[in-house]
């Protein structure tokens with residue numbers, strides 16, 4: 208038995224087809240074909256909205272879901288980080304309920320795959336029973352050189368917990384340039400050769416100031432947490448050209464946020480290709496929530512880089528709903544077409560996570576999920 212779905216338009220993952228086409232799938236949601244209405248035969252189901260493949264959320268932290276409505280908005284990254292660090296502890300029951308609700312929200316609003324940052328194995332049980340695909344980025348941090356080996360070893364114990372058949376797509380990843388020492392970057396480079404990694408990049412201008420001349424608001428953060436940075440020597444360069452060359456072993460890198468990336472940084476990346484592929488993840492609502500800043504999406508588009516999208520966590524977002532991210536990009540960047548933004552949220556995300564053989568586009572044989580978008584709202588039709 209087949210399902211025949213006729214919407215107002217079909218977004219295939221890469222392009223928007225006009226009305227008059229019918230998407231044909233198996234009962235299980237495996238794509239069979241897209242055909243003109245005249246060839247579809249009987250029993251066609253009508254949809255008022257656009258049909259799209261399921262969304263790929265390239266950046267989330269499901270384990271922080273209990274921080275919903277707990278972190279004040281628009282106070283800047285340094286205050287944000289301190290608030291999250293001090294507020295992330297909670298009892299197991301509270302975390303369990305919050306993660307479950309957040310995962311349901313993601314799924315019902317059309318997300319089928321998630322790139323998820325993990326500091327603990329708190330979310331393992333959830334992923335074990337989830338209909339969604341999860342890539343776990345086991346986060347490593349430590350800004351003092353002396354603790355580097357111990358911090359890596361501790362992250363590896365979390366990685367081992369995820370190293371079970373239902374959650375085997377897990378890799379180590381650096382947290383951010385302001386929280387990882389040069390030595391720890393070096394260790395991570397060795398450990399992640401040929402793998403997919405993720406990093407929070409240039410989420411605030413203070414990150415550039417730190418590397419350019421050891422100034423800016425991060426000094427306050429280190430002082431408040433008692434982190435001794437006396438041995439830190441600034442590179443004299445911006446953050447991006449400092450850390451990117453640390454990875455020279457064919458990694459695929461998802462650089463997240465990029466709120467304060469420059470043309471100079473992007474030109475640098477174009478000439479330093481020791482990585483396998485580079486993806487720029489836009490989390491526009493999180494940038495508005497934390498820094499009240501917009502990511503330079505126009506600049507990224509002009510440079511023709513690979514863009515993907517993520518919600519970030521409930522510590523810094525009002526929803527975990529990819530369509531809200533699409534809507535926000537449309538609102539602030541009205542010149543960018545809906546099809547372009549949806550491509551970032553589907554096809555590009557699937558490529559970045561290395562799951563495009565199954566997700567991200569309506570191509571025969573794939574099972575990417577089917578989402579209806581109507582009046583800016585997305586809902587899962589089936590998956």
Ligand SMILES: [Zn+2]
Nearest residue numbers: 268407519520
């Ligand atoms: Zn994040």
